Amino acid sequence: xxxxxxxxxxxxxxxxxxxxxxxxxxxxxxxxxxxxxxxxxxxxxxxxxxxxxxxxxxxxxxxxxxxxxxxxxxxxxxxxxxxxxxxxxxxxxxxxxxxxxxxxxxxxxxxxxxxxxxxxxxxxxxxxxxxxxxxxxxxxxxxxxxxxxxxxxxxxxxxxxxxxxxxxxxxxxxxxxxxxxxxxxxxxxxxxxxxxxxxxxxxxxxxxxxxxxxxxxxxxxxxxxxxxxxxxxxxxxxxxxxxxxxxxxxxxxxxxxxxxxxxxxxxxxxxxxxxxxxxxxxxxxxxxxxxxxxxxxxxxxxxxxxxxxxxxxxxxxxxxxxxxxxxxxxxxxxxxxxxxxxxxxxxxxxxxxxxxxxxxxxxxxxxxxxxxxxxxxxxxxxxxxxxxxxxxxxxxxxxxxxxxxxxxxxxxxxxxxxxxxxxxxxxxxxxxxxxxxxxxxxxxxxxxxxxxxxxxxxxxxxxxxxxxxxxxxxxxxxxxxxxxxxxxxxxxxxxxxxxxxxxxxxxxxxxxxxxxxxxxxxxxxxxxxxxxxxxxxxxxxxxxxxxxxxxxxxxxxxxxxxxxxxxxxxxxxxxxxxxxxxxxxxxxxxxxxxxxxxxxxxxxxxxxxxxxxxxxxxxxxxxxxxxxxxxxxxxxxxxxxxxxxxxxxxxxxxxxxxxxxxxxxxxxxxxxxxxxxxxxxxxxxxxx
Numbered sequence: 001x002x003x004x005x006x007x008x009x010x011x012x013x014x015x016x017x018x019x020x021x022x023x024x025x026x027x028x029x030x031x032x033x034x035x036x037x038x039x040x041x042x043x044x045x046x047x048x049x050x051x052x053x054x055x056x057x058x059x060x061x062x063x064x065x066x067x068x069x070x071x072x073x074x075x076x077x078x079x080x081x082x083x084x085x086x087x088x089x090x091x092x093x094x095x096x097x098x099x100x101x102x103x104x105x106x107x108x109x110x111x112x113x114x115x116x117x118x119x120x121x122x123x124x125x126x127x128x129x130x131x132x133x134x135x136x137x138x139x140x141x142x143x144x145x146x147x148x149x150x151x152x153x154x155x156x157x158x159x160x161x162x163x164x165x166x167x168x169x170x171x172x173x174x175x176x177x178x179x180x181x182x183x184x185x186x187x188x189x190x191x192x193x194x195x196x197x198x199x200x201x202x203x204x205x206x207x208x209x210x211x212x213x214x215x216x217x218x219x220x221x222x223x224x225x226x227x228x229x230x231x232x233x234x235x236x237x238x239x240x241x242x243x244x245x246x247x248x249x250x251x252x253x254x255x256x257x258x259x260x261x262x263x264x265x266x267x268x269x270x271x272x273x274x275x276x277x278x279x280x281x282x283x284x285x286x287x288x289x290x291x292x293x294x295x296x297x298x299x300x301x302x303x304x305x306x307x308x309x310x311x312x313x314x315x316x317x318x319x320x321x322x323x324x325x326x327x328x329x330x331x332x333x334x335x336x337x338x339x340x341x342x343x344x345x346x347x348x349x350x351x352x353x354x355x356x357x358x359x360x361x362x363x364x365x366x367x368x369x370x371x372x373x374x375x376x377x378x379x380x381x382x383x384x385x386x387x388x389x390x391x392x393x394x395x396x397x398x399x400x401x402x403x404x405x406x407x408x409x410x411x412x413x414x415x416x417x418x419x420x421x422x423x424x425x426x427x428x429x430x431x432x433x434x435x436x437x438x439x440x441x442x443x444x445x446x447x448x449x450x451x452x453x454x455x456x457x458x459x460x461x462x463x464x465x466x467x468x469x470x471x472x473x474x475x476x477x478x479x480x481x482x483x484x485x486x487x488x489x490x491x492x493x494x495x496x497x498x499x500x501x502x503x504x505x506x507x508x509x510x511x512x513x514x515x516x517x518x519x520x521x522x523x524x525x526x527x528x529x530x531x532x533x534x535x536x537x538x539x540x541x542x543x544x545x546x547x548x549x550x551x552x553x554x555x556x557x558x559x560x561x562x563x564x565x566x567x568x569x570x571x572x573x574x575x576x577x578x579x580x581x582x583x584x585x586x587x588x589x590x591x592x593x594x595x596x597x598x599x600x601x602x603x604x605x606x607x608x609x610x611x612x613x614x615x616x617x618x619x620x621x622x623x624x625x626x627x628x629x630x631x632x633x634x635x636x637x638x639x640x641x642x643x644x645x646x647x648x649x650x651x652x653x654x655x656x657x658x659x660x661x662x663x664x665x666x667x668x669x670x671x672x673x674x675x676x677x678x679x680x681x682x683x684x685x686x687x688x
Contacts (some may be wrong), residue, residue, distance in 0.1 A: 012408070012418070012434035027191075027568070028064060042203075045275065048650065049089075049645075049648040049650050051631070051642075051648075053634045054635060054636065055185060055632065057499045060445040065648060068101050069212075069214075070213065074094070074389075074507065075094075076605075077092040078091060078094065078470075088183055088238060088453075089582055091181055091675065096156060097155075097156060097157065097158045097390060097394075097428075098154060098155045098156075098165075098428065101160070101428075102203075104503075105427065109431060110427070110666075111427065112423055112425055113426055113429040114426075114429075114430075115423060115424060116420050116421075116423035116424050116426075116433075116438065117420075117425075117429070117430040117431070117432070117433025117434045117436075117685035118437065119301060119304045119421055119423035119427075120163045120304075120420045120430060120434050121146075121433075121434045121438060122304055122307070122416065123304050123305075123307050123308070123310040123417055123419055123435040124165050124434060124438065125233045125308065125441060125449070126307035126308055126456075126457070126460055127142075127165065127167060127413070127460065127464065128145055128146045128165060128312070129142045129449060129452065129457060130142070130146070130458075130460045130461045131166040131167070131168055131461070131476055132465075133170055133331075134168060134240070134286075134461060135166075135172070135174050135407060135408060136179070136184035136191065136235070136523045136639070137184075137186075137191075137192060137315060138192075139332075140334050141406060141407070141408060142166060142653045143407070143442055143449075144338075144339045144406040144407050144436060145165065145402060145408055146166075146435070147338060147435050147438045147442065148339055148398070148401055148435070149164050149165070149398040149401070149402045149407055149410040150164050150398075150409050150431035150432065150434050151431070151432060151435045151444050152398035152401050153395075153396050153428065153431055154428040154429065154431040154432045155389065156390070156393060156397055156398075157375075157390070157393065157394040157428055157431075158385055158386055158390040158391055159375035159378070159384075159428070160173035160379070160382070160384045160428060161375070161382065161429050162374065162378070162417050162424050162431075163412065163413070163416040163417045163419070163420035163425070163430065164371075164398065164411065164413075164429075164431060165332040165410060165412075165413055165430060166408065166409065166410055166411075166413075166460060167367060167370065167409075167411055167413045168237050168549075168579040169229070169230065169370075169500070170363045170367050170409045170411070170514045171408075171409075172233065172236065172364055172500060172517065173359065173366070173500045174198055174363055175361035177198075177355050177358060177362075177501065178191060178194050178198065178355060178497060179191075181194070181351075181355050182194065182545065183350075190329060190347075193345045193347045194356055194589060195408050196342055196345060196346060196408065197348065197356050197587065198356050198360045198361075198404075198408075199356060199402060199403040200346055200360075200403035201356060201364070202359075202360040202363050202367070202396075202399050203364070203396045203399025203400035203401075203403060204360075205364040206212065206364050206393075206395045206396030206399065206549050207361060207392070207393055207396025208493070209392050210389050210390070210391075210393035210395075211367075211393065211547055214544075215389055217365065218372060218392075220365075220512065221365065221366070221369040222226035222484075222487065222511045223505040224477055224484040224487040224511070225278045225487055225488070225491055225511055226369065226370070227473050227474065227477070227491075227507055228468075228490065228492040228495075229366075229491045229492070229507060230485065230491040230498075230505075231468060231469050231470065231474070231488075231492050231496060232493070232496045233468065233495055233500060234465040234466060234467075234468035235257070235469070235492075235495075236257070236260075236495060236496055236575065237462070237465045237501070238462050238465060238466070239260040239445075240260065241368040241458035241459075241461050241462050242264055242458075243458070244455050244457065245275070245276060245279040245452045245455060245456025245462075245576070246264070246268075246271040246272070246279075246331075247271060247272040247276065247327060247328075247329070247455065248264070248267050248271060249267075249270055250270065251263055251267070256497060256498065257496045257497055258497070258498070258532055269628065272326075272327050272329075274326060275328060277455070278314075278456075278532030279454055279456075279459050280461075282455070282456055283420075283459040283463060285464075285465035286459060287308065287311065287463055288309065289303040290303050290467075291308040297422065300419065300422040301423070302589070303419075307422065307460050307463075308463065310460065311452050311456055313331075314452060314455075314456035315448070315449070315451035315452045315453070317453075318330060318451055318452075318453050324334050325452060328453050328455070329455075330450065330452060330453055330454065330455065331449060331450050331451070331452045331457070332450055332580070333445040333447065333450050334447055334449055335447075336442065336443055336444070336447065337443065337446075338443065339405040339406045339407065339442075340406055341404060341405060341406075341682035342403070342404055342406050346404070348550040358501070362504065364399075364409075364499050367395065368392055368395050368411065369389075370411055370414075371391065371411035371412035372391050372392070374414050374417050375412055377657075378417065385417075389539045394412075395411060398637070407513050412684055413617065415464055417468070424532070431593070432630070435501065438483075451567075474489075483514055485509055485512070487510045487511055490503075490506050490507050490510050491503050491504060491506065491507030493641070494506040496506065516562070518557065519558075520563050520566065521566055522555060522556065522558070523556040524553060524555050524556060524574075525539070525553070525556070525636075526538070526554075527544075527553070527554050527592065527652065528538075528542070528544025528545055529541065529544045529545050529546075529547075530542060531544075531545055532654070535653045536653075537591075538554075546582075547656065547660070547665050548582060548657045549586060549587045549588060550586070550587075550588045550589075550590065550656060550660070551574060551575060551586045551588070551590070552592065552652060552656070553570075553571055553574050553589065553590070553591055553592065554592040554594070555591065555592065555593060555596050556595035556596075557596070558595075558596060558597050558598045558599065559599040559600070559606075559607075560599075560602070561602035562601055564602045564603040564605075564607075565606060567603070567606065567607075568609065571591070572612055572613070572634040574588065586619060586664060587620065587662075587663060588616060588619065588620055588622065588663060589620070589621045589622070590622045590623075590624060590659060591621060591622065591624065591648075592624045592652055593622050593623055593625060594624065594627070596626070596630055597627055597629070597630075597631065598627075598629050598640070599629075599630045599633055599634075600633075601633075604633060604637045604639055607639070620647075620659075620662060621646050621647065622641075622647050622648070622649060622652065622655045624649050624650070624652050624654075625649070625650055628646065
């Protein structure tokens with residue numbers, strides 16, 4: 001008899017013995033042969049891990065590059081076209097989104113966009129003047145900002161509903177940062193030039209992120225971070241506008257809540273009752289219109305027209321009563337004419353470069369994150385196209401173009417976008433309508449807005465930012481995730497007690513720290529078998545049965561140098577806890593790697609050390625379903641050859657059956673532990 005026939009006979013007898021004990025089924029024979037390394041007896045094993053050859057470096061690099069920068073496969077439509085002309089048209093439509101919807105544009109769509117553009121302009125003009133004053137700029141700059149950027153966005157933007165313009169938080173942040181090097185009241189020309197330079201830097205930064213497809217940086221601003229920052233900014237903006245509500249002529253330059261409150265108390269003698277009453281009246285009117293809109297969506301036009309109504313009524317009232325005699329401060333003279341070119345005024349002097357770069361980067365990311373989030377939310381509702389990377393390019397281009405045409409930082413404000421959407425906007429044509437109407441305003445109506453009282457602008461800003469205080473969302477964060485709540489509150493209190501940029505950085509820092517904790521302390525759990533379903537699940541979540549002497553541990557995240565030692569310690573702690581709880585020695589450890597998407601060399605070495613430690617303690621470690629990237633690195637590092645292919649299994653069930661056989665074999669070979677071995681085996685039989 002040949003050696004091979006003898007080996008087959010041994011395997012067959014072992015299989016008959018195990019089968020008679022009702023321990024395993026036909027698949028058990030395959031597992032037995034694999035453990036005894038009789039691969040030539042059963043060449044096709046459907047339950048074996050695939051140790052096929054490694055993928056080439058270039059293939060891995062291409063795959064990683066695609067998943068990192070092009071996870072949405074943006075060129076799929078282009079690749080479908082076979083003819084060069086059609087492919088060129090697809091490229092043009094991809095790079096310039098206006099050509100996607102313009103060829104199919106109809107008169108009916110234009111009617112909807114036209115009325116939406118008129119409605120959006122009614123809120124855009126007063127808000128632009130208000131936010132320009134908030135940024136310590138001349139009000140005409142706010143009107144300029146509502147002309148050029150909407151045209152650029154209509155051409156390059158992918159959102160059908162976003163209405164672009166300045167935002168309150170970025171306006172205050174720019175003012176706060178640039179004021180550290182030059183006061184707007186001391187040198188308004190230089191201050192304006194630095195603000196324009198900041199806008200150019202922000203636009204260049206946004207465009208680069210878009211072309212390099214690095215939108216992942218925007219993801220660092222978590223939902224809890226934005227909620228806390230916007231809430232803190234709303235409080236600070238409201239306190240800042242108390243200067244206009246009370247009619248004060250002097251005020252604090254810093255934005256800390258204690259500084260602002262102290263300033264109000266110090267200059268309380270400048271407050272004028274008539275201006276305060278006027279401001280509270282207009283604020284109450286604005287809030288009333290918002291309340292009516294929330295009660296009945298058909299009355300959206302009431303709140304949309306409210307800012308323009310307050311500007312007109314306030315201006316007429318101030319003109320009729322000769323407001324200057326009563327101490328009512330107004331915007332002042334506004335010149336006719338569209339945007340003058342300002343490219344020669346951009347300043348990159350090293351003396352001012354640091355604050356300009358800081359303000360550009362922070363406001364660039366903040367405005368980009370807000371605009372993309374708002375555009376995406378409306379795109380989901382209407383199931384319309386939205387591309388985050390295209391949005392970054394569009395924001396960057398409109399800010400770069402705006403900086404050389406007398407405009408400051410622009411993005412997609414929520415209030416304007418909501419009004420634009422409710423008014424029936426269908427495409428980005430509404431932005432072109434807005435730009436056209438603002439151009440008419442600049443050419444013919446600009447001087448009339450010079451009579452607008454500053455107290456009216458303060459009321460408009462306060463009414464707009466009160467919506468940023470999302471109490472319900474804060475309560476939701478507290479109930480769902482306490483760490484998210486802490487991140488939110490850190491941003492909130494950092495903004496109101498320190499500064500806008502510091503508060504934002506504190507909140508982002510905590511978010512990054514949390515992400516690092518997820519990496520350094522990966523999730524893991526002990527698995528047991530659901531008796532009725534036969535699958536393995538977390539013992540803490542489900543009522544499952546466990547096998548004496550066998551421990552199944554599942555890892556649920558990538559393994560890196562930062563968590564290598566933790567994984568080893570966690571496995572050993574699972575073993576100690578299992579033995580302390582059951583009183584039975586653990587002999588077989590099964591490590592489910594299904595959730596481990598990647599692994600580095602440090603973790604491979606740590607896993608090898610863990611395997612040696614387990615073997616030195618008389619136990620055996622098995623591995624289940626390593627992902628392709630993990631398995632390739634294990635093969636390349638000689639880990640598989642050192643551990644042995646027989647230690648790798650495709651499913652947890654296969655590994656459990658192999659472990660049961662190993663326990664039975666251990667019992668048979670160790671007569672001193674025969675009684676205990678029989679007990680373990682019988683328990684395993686009962687659990688199956």
